[in-house]
Amino acid sequence: MVLFFQLLIDGLASGAIYASLALALVLIFRATRIVNFGQGEMATLSAYCAWQLCEWGVPIALSLLIVGAASFLLGVLVFRAVIKPVSKASTETVVVVTLGLFVFFQALCLWLWGADQRAFPAMFPGGGWDILGVRVTASTLGILLVLLCLAATMGAIFRFTRLGLAMRASAYSSEKSLLVGIRVERMLMLGWGFAATTGFIAAALVGPRLFLSPTMMMPILLYALASATLGGWDSPLGALVGGLIVGVAESLGATFLPFIGADLRVVIPIAVTLVILLVRPVGLFGSSTVVKV
Amino acid sequence: MNILTVRDLSAGYGATDVLHKVxxxxEQGTIVALLGANGAGKTTILRALSGLLPSRGVVEFGGTDLRQCSPARRVELGLAHIPQGRGTFGDFSVEENLAAGAFTIRDKKQIAEDMERWYSVFPRLAERRRQQAGSLSGGEQQMLALARALMSRPKLLMCDEPSLGLAPAITEQIFEIFKSLNDEHGMTLLIVEQNADLTLQFAHTAYVMEAGDIxxxxxxxxxxxxxxxxxxxxxV
Structure with a gap:
């Protein structure tokens, strides 16, 4: 039983990271109906920048703030320069373009910093607490707190601000939004900015747990795609819940299902995706606008 | 005085023009009806006027050439367009729809006042202010679409087939509201309709469209x- 709770807690911590990246994917998808396969690699670039600032002697907290803001600009820039020109193109075109973003940003990190792994500075103190035999580290608690703050901030912006209303309206219908005087394109641009910052948060959380490398976000992207599919592609709440479920399923499955084990744990998000697509294709919290192709 | 002057307006979808130099x-302060059969180009005119569709020709609204303006700017200038199928946000609450309608208004006090004012004109909406717009009846949704458009304090209200899918009694009620907006507030209305008989009873002037021309x-x-x-x- 102690083992179960230990795995549950650990799973929630990884799940929170998947949830952050899934949130970034969902933010973009509900506004522009685009799956940004480059989201993880954009986050990797941001994480490298944060690491580089730390190497140059900038305190970690400050460098995270700077790069968080810079990531926002990166998202805006990618939208203006890359996505807007193909916004009227077919889905296939846009998929290839975002796959191109994936390749581009991964190659950029490799070119600038090489393939060697770097140690990302820790954001949370080392220690932890034993609660009835279950070890809760400060880093686990910190990750969950960050996710909670992120979710609360997002929720509050969407629910209570004029900007959030405009972003939700733009996601619902660009034509109806134009007719009430919302500058829809600007909202989409801001959406890409928010998503890039959210993706960076995911990368900054995962950085200290792994090492920094140009491919570090690839598995996370896979888990995030599964989380978004599980939660529903047009639901930010779904992305959060989906991420946590995938994290816990991974952690429990790798230990309690002997035929999976630690080596095959990547099967779990794929299995989750498969099952949800068979059972409820819109996801747990998605609305029922599924197009058959 | 004319609030809207349209000269040689051409517009269409893709390579084909639907409107041919309309x-x-x-005139300011009047109700104008735009009538005609299905496919005559009535909706295309409204979409060109509100900037949803690129167009050629001259469109002057209150002294401004609208073709230089983005759709959002046109709303700020006082042009409101209720599209066919209502134009409400189905998964927003009634109140959020009204808030979205007031997007171009910066003054919070004015927004709150306008909201209460339209709630008193449409008591059904006041009762359902927390309810999702998508769950309202057709008539209630048309009232919400109307209130939503009025929240932007328009000078010219354009309404595309308000009677579509509504019971005759409710359609009549909507037209009575148009009339009182015109009588009491001097609002100018441009109403696209297929129901010519009813519309002509409320309108001052009318245009009949046929195959992309008046x-x-x-x-x-x-x-x-x-x-x-x-x-x-x-x-008839």
Whole structure:
């Protein structure tokens, strides 16, 4: 039983990271109906920048703030320069373009910093607490707190601000939004900015747990795609819940299902995706606008 | 004085033009009906006017050339467009729809006042202010669409087929509201309709469209009594 709770807690911590990246994917998808396969690699670039600032002697907290803001600009820039020109193109075109973003940003990190792994500075103190035999580290608690703050901030912006209303309206219908005087394109641009910052948060959380490398976000992207599919592609709440479920399923499955084990744990998000697509294709919290192709 | 002057307006979808150099004016403080059969180009005119569709020609609204303006700017200038199928946000609450309608208004106090004002005109909406717009009945949704448009304090309200899918009694109620907006607030309205008989009873002037052009225009009362017009254009 102690083992179960230990795995549950650990799973929630990884799940929170998947949830952050899934949130970034969902933010973009509900506004522009685009799956940004480059989201993880954009986050990797941001994480490298944060690491580089730390190497140059900038305190970690400050460098995270700077790069968080810079990531926002990166998202805006990618939208203006890359996505807007193909916004009227077919889905296939846009998929290839975002796959191109994936390749581009991964190659950029490799070119600038090489393939060697770097140690990302820790954001949370080392220690932890034993609660009835279950070890809760400060880093686990910190990750969950960050996710909670992120979710609360997002929720509050969407629910209570004029900007959030405009972003939700733009996601619902660009034509109806134009007719009430919302500058829809600007909202989409801001959406890409928010998503890039959210993706960076995911990368900054995962950085200290792994090492920094140009491919570090690839598995996370896979888990995030599964989380978004599980939660529903047009639901930010779904992305959060989906991420946590995938994290816990991974952690429990790798230990309690002997035929999976630690080596095959990547099967779990794929299995989750498969099952949800068979059972409820819109996801747990998605609305029922599924197009058959 | 004309609040809207349209000269040689052409617009369409893709390579084909639906409108062929249309000319018409809307006088300030009147109700103008734009009538015609399905596919005549009525909706295309409204979409070109609100900037949802690129167009050629001159569109002057209150002294401004609208073609230089983004759709959002046109709303700020006082042009409101209720599209066919209502234009409400189905998964927003009634109150959020009204808040979205007031997006171009910066003054929070004014927004709150306007909201209460339209709630008193549409008590059904006040009762359902926390309810999702998508769950309202057709008539309630049309009222919400109307209130949503009024929240932007328009100078010219354009409404595309308000009677579509509504029971006759509710349609009549909507037109009574149009009339009172015009009587009490001097609001200018441009109403696109297929229901010619009812619309002509409320309108001051009317235009009849046929195949992308305006073929008949005149006072609504004249069109209503002109049997030749009735038979050939309005299918009565």
């Amino acid at each position: 000319n018409f004016t809307v 073929t008949v225009s005149g006072l609504a009362s004249e069109l209503l009594s002109n049997e030749a017009v009735q038979q050939s254009y309005l299918g």
